[in-house]
Amino acid sequence: MRTLLTLTIFFSFSLSIMAQDITLPVPQRSGGKPLFDAINERQSIKDPANTPLDLQTLSDLLWAAYGFNREDRRVVPSPLNKQELSLYVVLKEGVYLYDAKTNKLLEKVKGDHRTVAGKQDYVFVAPVNFLYVVDKSKETGTGAYISCGCAAQDVYLVSASKGLACAVRTGIDKDAVSKLLKLDDQHEVIAGQTIGNKK
């Protein structure tokens, strides 16, 4: 009886500390506003509402930022197809790594860490912050900045198409992010992007 009780407590505890990955809905890869309308409406909006984004919207934004649109090729270009970026997502519930192959968010840190995602107040209330991280063992030049700019622009255009508030940022405490995500010295955060519903 005591063994059974011990096992029950052990498994309950194990479950409670197991990662809570999020399976995303299949991203919508067509539709939206005409491209030129979205370009025309692209802008930085820095006062998002603190209401959550639905998972479909999040999945669409992630795919537009760094999903695959061909076998082993992403929606954004990279030098020699090195795919040197990783995309982390800071939600109220935790910090996740976007796994575009499985279309999942892999939990890396539990809890609300939005204050580490940037330095400005609007970052702390937004439901979604992206963090673009470069793997310097793959790319040491300016290539990662170009890949990141392409991803960020895609997110801006999807935001314009869906009527969301969005702003790209380099205002980030890189050391705090590295510590939170336990990044080694080959990985560096290069930009953030804040997305939310418009007020």
Ligand SMILES: Cc1cc2nc3c(=O)[nH]c(=O)nc-3n(C[C@H](O)[C@H](O)[C@H](O)COP(=O)(O)O)c2cc1C
């Ligand atoms: C490389 C880069 C870094 C930026 N960093 C920040 C930032 O740290 N914080 C912020 O609020 N906006 C940041 N922005 C957004 C700019 O403030 C914004 O793009 C600019 O004011 C022009 O406005 P628009 O995007 O609406 O055209 C950044 C934009 C770029 C391209």
